[in-house]
Amino acid sequence: MTSLTLTRPDDWHLHLRDDQALAAVVAASARQMGRAIIMPNLKPPVTTTEQALAYRERILAALPEGSRFEPLMTLYLTDNTPAEEIERAHASGLVQAVKLYPAGATTNSDSGVTDLAHCDAAIAAMARLGIPLLMHGEVTDAEIDIFDREAVFIERVLTPLLERHPTLKVVFEHITTADAAEFVSSAPANVGATITAHHLLYNRNHMLVGGIRPHYYCLPILKRERHRQALLAAATSGSPKFFLGTDSAPHAQGDKESACGCAGAYTAPAAIELYATAFEEAGALERLEGFASHHGPDFYGLPRNADTITLVREPWTLPESLPYADGQRIVPLRAGETLEWKLKG
Numbered sequence: 292m293t294s295l296t297l298t299r300p301d302d303w304h305l306h307l308r309d310d311q312a313l314a315a316v317v318a319a320s321a322r323q324m325g326r327a328i329i330m331p332n333l334k335p336p337v338t339t340t341e342q343a344l345a346y347r348e349r350i351l352a353a354l355p356e357g358s359r360f361e362p363l364m365t366l367y368l369t370d371n372t373p374a375e376e377i378e379r380a381h382a383s384g385l386v387q388a389v390k391l392y393p394a395g396a397t398t399n400s401d402s403g404v405t406d407l408a409h410c411d412a413a414i415a416a417m418a419r420l421g422i423p424l425l426m427h428g429e430v431t432d433a434e435i436d437i438f439d440r441e442a443v444f445i446e447r448v449l450t451p452l453l454e455r456h457p458t459l460k461v462v463f464e465h466i467t468t469a470d471a472a473e474f475v476s477s478a479p480a481n482v483g484a485t486i487t488a489h490h491l492l493y494n495r496n497h498m499l500v501g502g503i504r505p506h507y508y509c510l511p512i513l514k515r516e517r518h519r520q521a522l523l524a525a526a527t528s529g530s531p532k533f534f535l536g537t538d539s540a541p542h543a544q545g546d547k548e549s550a551c552g553c554a555g556a557y558t559a560p561a562a563i564e565l566y567a568t569a570f571e572e573a574g575a576l577e578r579l580e581g582f583a584s585h586h587g588p589d590f591y592g593l594p595r596n597a598d599t600i601t602l603v604r605e606p607w608t609l610p611e612s613l614p615y616a617d618g619q620r621i622v623p624l625r626a627g628e629t630l631e632w633k634l635k636g
């Protein structure tokens with residue numbers, strides 16, 4: 292196969308940051324994706340509908356001329372989010388989901404939820420209004436090993452939540468384990484999951500063998516090969532529960548290449564090409580369109596995109612770094628390496 296045309300994909304998990312960083316990264320997603328679910332973990336976090344709508348305006352203002360990219364906004368759930376805020380979000384028509392960060396789990400999650408019991412009224416409103424809860428699915432207890440935090444989250448947080456709110460739409464974000472893939476596969480239709488390109492392409496050896504490679508460090512952390520294989524099987528299974536969410540998470544080069552480096556992989560510049568690489572490796576390129584372009588909008592109850600993109604088999608090399616905020620640079624995942632597939636146009 293030398294060319295592949297797909298319904299235009301959407302990114303169901305994207306970090307765009309703000310200000311100069313936003314201006315530096317938004318075009319990379321807008322040229323590939325029709326829409327994206329925009330993560331609310333800014334400093335300070337996007338906790339109200341009013342803030343989400345203002346952030347949306349800043350994103351639209353940062354887009355290249357003529358772009359039709361649509362940011363789908365989210366609210367950052369806190370211990371104090373009132374049910375009325377969920378109602379305002381729903382009434383706006385522009386806020387599509389609410390994001391759960393367990394307090395301290397990841398980048399800018401300090402204002403996150405300490406115990407879901409505090410959020411019961413807000414979650415009941417979400418279940419009633421059909422607003423999905425997007426979850427960073429890791430526990431944060433110091434005694435739980437970082438490689439086990441996702442599996443323990445299923446047992447301690449996700450299972451009891453779904454018992455209490457069985458009709459709540461839940462997206463288990465950026466899943467990284469066989470445990471999560473199995474849980475979602477056997478859950479009812481209101482439970483879906485996003486899978487990143489980097490978790491389909493890499494295991495923890497890529498990050499740690501022959502030197503520590505900070506650009507592969509993200510949360511949830513890369514797992515062992517058995518888990519990567521389970522994620523590939525889920526993504527290429529054709530199941531409508533699994534869809535594309537890059538979790539492209541830009542951090543300046545200096546903040547990654549540091550004695551205490553930030554978590555996050557910047558994959559937006561070659562997102563669809565990275566997914567095509569993973570699907571081809573699994574011998575399942577014909578399943579890419581469902582995963583990238585159909586399952587997400589179907590889950591969210593939104594129309595599929597009406598236009599298409601074309602990938603061509605044309606090797607190209609990702610730049611070593613790209614311009615970022617305040618004169619800094621940013622290193623995309625696979626920097627300086629060659630990709631077989633290239634987005635046309």
Ligand SMILES: NC(=O)N[C@@H](CC(=O)O)C(=O)O
Pocket residue numbers: 306332397398399427508509510511538540541554555556
């Ligand atoms: N994935 C990451 O490693 N980092 C994300 C936060 C997140 O999605 O957990 C970020 O905002 O940098």
Ligand SMILES: [Zn+2]
Pocket residue numbers: 397427428464465510511
């Ligand atoms: Zn996360």
Ligand SMILES: [Zn+2]
Pocket residue numbers: 304306330538540
């Ligand atoms: Zn993320």
